[in-house]
Amino acid sequence: MPVRAASSSRWVLGSPRRREVAVGAKGKKGGKKANGIGDGVASNFEDSFEPRAVAFDASTAMHLQNGAVQEVEFLQDPKEIDLEVLSRAETQIPVLQQAPGPMVPAQRENVQLQAYLNPLPRVLLLHTGGTLGMDPNQSYVEDSPGSVHMKEGTGGHYPAEESLQPGEVLSDLLTSVPELTNFAHLDVNIVFNMDSCRLGPKQWVQLAKLLDKERNNYDAFLIVHGTDTMSFTAAALSLMLKGFKKPIVLTGSQLPLAMPRSDARQNLIDSITCATAASIKNPLSRYPVHFEEVAVCFGGKLMRGNRTRKVHSSMYSAFDSPMYPHLAELGVEVEWNHHQLLKAQHDVYQPRFKLNTNVIRIPIVPGVDPRKAYGDLYGRGVRGVVLEVFGVGNMPDNNAHGWLPWLKQQRKKGLLVYLCSQCSAGNLHPELYRSGSVALNMGVESGKQMTPECAVIKMMFCLEYSDIPLSQPIAGEL
Structure with a gap:
């Protein structure tokens, strides 16, 4: 019995465009899911995969589920995401959701499969805390529909670091902002989770060393950060990682991601748009942009990190760079100011991690x-x-x-x-x-x-x- 599937880049980890892909039945007992997509695609080629080649033509393909072969028919509407079983009597197959479920420990192993099927840029998101990740129910009081204020004397509620798991955070992000998967294969690292007023030189050095360690593993980096000291962190990273030659974009929000009127969603989309614009792997970029510096993306503006200041305590356009033109402005189009981008192609990468706080x-x-x-x-x-x-x-x-x-x-x-x-x-x-x-x-x-x-x-x-x-x-x- 045929199974209908949307002709979408989200199907089977995102690449019906490939002529041949490796898929397989569930492997030995205890095999782990790949990014929560289903048991039919294992997370490790060697340990849990029984590889089979499936050849696609213009309209049909073969789908393997628990060892059974089913005919798949591609629909013409690219907006349809879920698989639909045409016969209730047929063996039930997993339905693909628009956002994957909680990540599993084999997340990094699955990156190779994702990269093979859908060669998007690889981006590492470093979570440090800030308003974006706050628990809105415990942090805010609603005055009237659409109007809130933070509970006095709390500074917001931050979940304990030990309770945050990278896979769960990534799942929450992709549930709230599924568009992120159009730009990159995203990994998450919970560096710490705190109010940015508590961040200082110790944390700046920790972030710089982590970025240095992961420099060759990713195409770009996003840092979720509280707004109060974001400009300080951006300046510190730019100086300690001179010649890094890859985009490092800091962003955050004025309201938590889980709140209806939050600016977090747009800031995240804008940030990953800019961070991946320099990658030739990005199918959404018209042409590579020579962007390889530390920047702040907030309120529809991309600004050089060490020229940025927080200029408003509550407006969504909370940051500006009054002494330097914006690197890009994001609206219907992304308008890049190419002449103002940092020219660092001849700089030798020389990280330095010491700061004198006196x-x-x-x-x-x-x-x-x-x-x-x-x-x-x-x-x-x-x-x-x-x-x-x-x-x-x-x-x-x-x-x-x-x-x-x-x-x-x-x-x-x-x-x-x-x-x-x-x-x-x-x-x-x-x-x-x-x-x-x-x-x-x-x-x-x-x-x-x-x-x-x-x-x-x-x-x-x-x-x-x-x-x-x-x-x-x-x-x-x-």
Whole structure:
């Protein structure tokens, strides 16, 4: 009895386009499912597979189920996904759902089969926490239909890390956002699951080392991250992984994925769209894009990671890069700004994983005497200061104000100081003012404008690697 099947790339791990595929009956007892698709396709060629070749013509194929051969007829409508048994008397076959069920431990083994049947880019998603993965029922209170607010004093509820399994997280993602499978073969790694306010240098180094380890195994990387410190993490990864030469895209959301009005779904689709655009394996990309840097994708914009700032606490367009053009804007079309993409093809990949955290940001406030407010920073263990000055590099220049005498004292002790403007855009020219010129003569460093987030991370980086000046560009941050 014939079985009807949609002529869709989702059937049998996604490739009716191949003339010949390996399928097989369920192997020895205890054989594991392949990505939850069904017992008829085993997860391991050698241990659980009885390979048979099935030749497809324009309209028919052979489907093997529990050793029985059934005729399969392809429908013309590509939107039909599920298999339909034409006769109830026929042996029941598994129905393909639009999203696979929970992953199994053999997930990585099955990647070879997926890659053979459907050669899409391979993407690793690193989950670090943030709003996207929150439990909405325990984190939010509904004010009115469509309007919610976070429960006061909670900061949101994050499931315990030990309760999160990569296969289950991937299954949930593909259930909520099944379109992700059109772009890539996706793997998930639960690195940690926490509010991003708790992320810092220890976690940045952990992420950088994991990306370094997996660099040759994947075509691109997605990082799900909380919004509060996403710009810091993006800057840190861009500096530590100079010359990585593969897309690393950070994203998140303002509302959890499970909520009806969440922006998480679109941010995930936009992120994987950009991350796979550089791959020649992506059938949805019109042409490969020379995109191989750390970026933030949020609110329909792709931005260089070390130029990005969080500019709004609650709007969906929460991030911007005020000092650098967007790398791409996503609407009906993906409009790439090719000339602004990082040109790193000649960079030698040299990962560096050390950061000196004895750094502080200090904004200059009129009327505040730093000798009283901050005192001997170097004596208390601080080794670097990002000094946020007025405009293009000005500060109070009378000795009574204390800033120049304080800088002179701290510089003599060895404190590293970098000037950063309090303005959100524009270049630095401290030499135009007396105070700026005096500071430069003391050995205070300055250069093109960096975001305060990137400047403080670069200070941590350069304190560990003294051969790299703060004013030297590393990954497009200047």
